Amino acid sequence: MDNESQRSELKRLIAKGKEQGYLTYREVNDHLPEDVIDAEQMENVISMINDMGIEVYEEAPDEETLLLDGEAGGTPVAQEAEEAAEEALAVVEADLGRTSDPVRMYMREMGTVELLTREGEIEIARRIEDGLHQVLRAVSTCPTTIALLLDAAAKVERGEMRLDEVVDAFIDPNASEAEALSEAEESGLEAEAEAEVEAEEEDDDDAIEVDKGPQLEEAIIRFAAIREGYEALIASHAATGLHGEAYQSLRRELADRFLEMKLNVRQIDAMAEALRDLTEEVRQSERGLMEICIERARFPRKEFVRSYPGHESDIHWIDQQIAAGRPYSAKLGELRDELVAVMKTLANIEKRAGLAIAEIKEASRLMSIGEAKARRAKKEMVEANLRLVISIAKKYTNRGLQFLDLIQEGNIGLMKAVDKFEYRRGYKFSTYATWWIRQAITRSIADQARTIRIPVHMIETINKLNRISRQMLQEMGREPTPEELAERMEMPEDKIRKVLKI
Structure with missing residues (x-):
């Protein structure tokens, strides 16, 4: 009914x-x-x-x-x-x-989400882009993460990595948003038709992707410019230190160059992870510092929170607190060596990162905000297109995978499509996502079909080996060696070893 x-x-x-x-x-x-x-x-x-x-x-x-x-x-x-x-x-x-039926619950929840219009897709895509830009701007202020990108660029130049593993596209900083959208509209129908044809013709072809990526020659030029800016940054750091005006100016210029590239999501994640690791090192050191000052020296928490910021690696701050003649000053004097060791650790982090401790924390905060913004927008885009996955998955039933498994694989493809989608190219997200969903499902079906069939005589040999192995375990109180099994079963030792590997 x-x-x-x-x-x-x-x-x-x-x-x-x-x-x-x-x-x-x-x-x-x-x-x-x-x-x-x-x-x-x-x-x-x-x-x-x-x-x-x-x-x-x-x-x-x-x-x-x-x-x-x-x-x-x-x-x-x-x-x-x-x-x-x-x-x-x-x-x-x-x-x-x-209902407690997971399929019914999934279908019901999916039906409550409204389908997106083209304008809705663009609005969500822009929010994803804004979030990723914020993440990119945060990580691009850290020389450590810039070095990671340059390492990946060197691998691309040597042919050890594909370009699309690092960069998805380059953005013209001189082109306005209106111009970009106008070009997208002009080429929209052509791009949409091309994507649909590729989706149909390359359904089972794992080697080809809809997005061919930027040209290698342009990438090498862009990477060279970033490398030149990075080397100038390192030289400026050695000459004027972290707080020199020239150093700060070079950092800002380098960050702007980063925004001219649409980095691959995995590359952004790797750079973000490096910044997270730095931040965690800082937090661990500062937790140790607070434990010494507040718990052991009885430094008042409010006073510590007020006076410590801005002096994260400043040993003179410790000496000032010891000389202040406060109730906790004498105890701080006794613990000075431990405090200095922590401060030196923080100073070493600053040197490696090329950023002050406060700047590392601020970059991490901005990165977390950008990640949350992009994550929320991606979730909306995925949820609004779950019906597309269902409609495609229905066409692949009775091919070796359960319907729920087909949906799961299709959803993985949908999430990849969200990461790769470029709204400026003019075609609808559903057209673009169809290819990725089909590719994910057909790959999964192909993987399922590659299961190795073990011959019947080999199954009998395996069962016999397991039975004799259990008998010998009871007799000897330990697992038998391949040599002992070969002797008992009257079979060559190399054959026993091959059976054990199955």
């Missing part, structure tokens, strides 16, 4: 109850959807009907009973019955929606 039929049946049931003032259990049961078989669901529906002033009886009551209960003579107008039926229907449908 489809949804519309269910709605009609429920409306008739409620209208009938309103008209005659009661319903019987048989009438309720006959009009409810076939899905309602659970006793608790039935009780909830009947309770809802009772709340509307309609009694439910085992059998139709006589006129005296109706008069005593004050329920006779009810003939409400059709409009009133219709409104009551609609109100009840919402409650019934909500109750019917409750």
Whole structure:
């Protein structure tokens, strides 16, 4: 029974109850959807009907009973019955929606998400882009993460990595947003058709991708410019230190160059992880510093929080606190060597990172905000396109994978499509995602089909080997060696070793 039929049946049931003032259990049961078989669901529906002033009886009551209960003579107008039926229907449908079946729950939740328009896709894609830009700007201020990118670039130049593992695209800093979108609109239909053809023709081809990536020659030029800026940054750091104006200016210029590239998501993740590791080192050292000062020296927490920031690796700050003549100063003096060791660790982190401790923390904070923003937007894009995965997965049933497994693999492809999607190219996300979903599903089916079939005689040999191995384990109190198994089974030792590897 489809949804519309269910709605009609429920409306008739409620209208009938309103008209005659009661319903019987048989009438309720006959009009409810076939899905309602659970006793608790039935009780909830009947309770809802009772709340509307309609009694439910085992059998139709006589006129005296109706008069005593004050329920006779009810003939409400059709409009009133219709409104009551609609109100009840919402409650019934909500109750019917409750299920412990994961597939039903998945389908129901998926159906509550509205489909995106082209404008909606662009709005979410821009939010993803903004979040990733914020992450990129945060990691690009750290020389350590810049060095990671240059290492990857060197591998690309040597042919040890593919370019699309590092960079997805280059962005023209001189082109305005309006120009980019105008070009996208002009090439939109052509790009969309091309993507659809590739999606159809390359359904089972694992080696080809829709996005061919930027040209290697341009990439080498861009990487060379970043490498030149990085070398100038290192030289400036050696000459003027972290706080020199020239050093800070070079850092900002290098960060701007980063934003002219759309880095691969995995490359961004690797750089973000490096910054996270630095931040964790800082936190561990500062936890040790606080434990010494606050727990052992009884340095007041509020005073520590007020005076410490800005002096993270400044040993003079320790000496100032010791010379201050406060109640905790003497104890700080006793613990000075431990405090100096922690400060030196923090200074070493600053030297390796090319950033002050406060700058590392600020970069980490901005990166976390950007990651959260991009993650929320990606989640919205994925949820809005789950129906596309279902429609594609249906075409691949009975090919060796369960339907839920097909959905899972398709969802993995959908998430990859979200990472790779470039709204400026003009085509819709669903067109782009179709290829990725199909590729993920067909790859999974192909992997499933590669299962090795072990010959029957080999299975018998394995079973015999396992049986004799258990017997010898009981006899000797230890696992038998391949030599001992070969002697007992009267088989060559090399064959025993091959069987053990299976």
